[in-house]
Amino acid sequence: MRMITFEERKKRALKRLAETGADADIIEILERINSIEKFFTTSSCSGRIVLLKIPHAGSKREAKFIAKWHRPVSAAEVLHAIDDSMRVEGCTGECEEIWLIEQPPIIHVACRDMRSAEEMLKIAYASGFKYSNLKSLKHFIVEILSTERMDVPLCECGRMLCTSEYVEFVVLRANFLLNRAKKKLKRLLENLWTGIL
């Protein structure tokens, strides 16, 4: 069986990206990376704050998103989304938890060879993405990733575990981390233009 080439995989990935689109904060970066022959992007997220409903056992596999924001949020928005979720679904019998999670930007880049992967990693590190790594050795997939992350439980079994003052503090910190991570996206875009590529 003929192996699918890098160029064919790139063509498919670009078609998929054109169909699905990407977050506004990250689209310029994807376009810049995809304009370079030896790279293409396979998936990405510009960084977000989410509310996740998790079964009591703590398995994120069966988790369900209550809300997703790719921007800073207010405590009122968070409390409102939690209220809505409780009102609509109530307690489903199984004792569920709601967690607020802040996730940094993540970009997966397929690279033509090991040398290209090294170049992409160098630029990612130089832009502050300290958790960047080579995810797949088979297809030289570089994961561009930074460190800003929070995982905070807020509710259990349909009741708040903490005060709204605490939610305000957590939201403040989550926004701070999200903004810091988003600034790194700007550095990454600059370095992708001025870098050694």
Add this chain to the structure above:
Amino acid sequence: MRMITFEERKKRALKRLAETGADADIIEILERINSIEKFFTTSSCSGRIVLLKIPHAGSKREAKFIAKWHRPVSAAEVLHAIDDSMRVEGCTGECEEIWLIEQPPIIHVACRDMRSAEEMLKIAYASGFKYSNLKSLKHFIVEILSTERMDVPLCECGRMLCTSEYVEFVVLRANFLLNRAKKKLKRLLENLWTGIL
């Protein structure tokens, strides 16, 4: 200048490990990995729950450990460590925060070549370490890492942000995640013996 060989680097790493030792939960794994010619371990942690004091700006670079446990903890231990820290240091003027952080096990393995790195990654994934990756392309350093992680703020400026009931819940969850991650260490050890190496 002569390049230092894999064997020389391994010798140095084993000497360092003999001097510094390692966590009880992980030592058997390190010994097994180091018994295989084409691998050696460079650093590791068996998973832990820590209390970290962080300057207001949120920079972990200037963070200071208040307490570290490589085992499940009780809420009383956590509250006691926070109390102690506040009593001894008080508020230093700058508005500091205390966070409880649960971190999964992490092992860095230097591999002789790309093929060995692929084998080690395969075993890591099969043992449940889903965030494993190739950290350094220069020296083929595989990072064995799983997903269990919590980062929860508890105090600000010398005052608790939440109730002791909330601390109890957070500790319960942190212990659950730590135990789950530690079980993966057992699977990893088994797979290192029965695997394809």
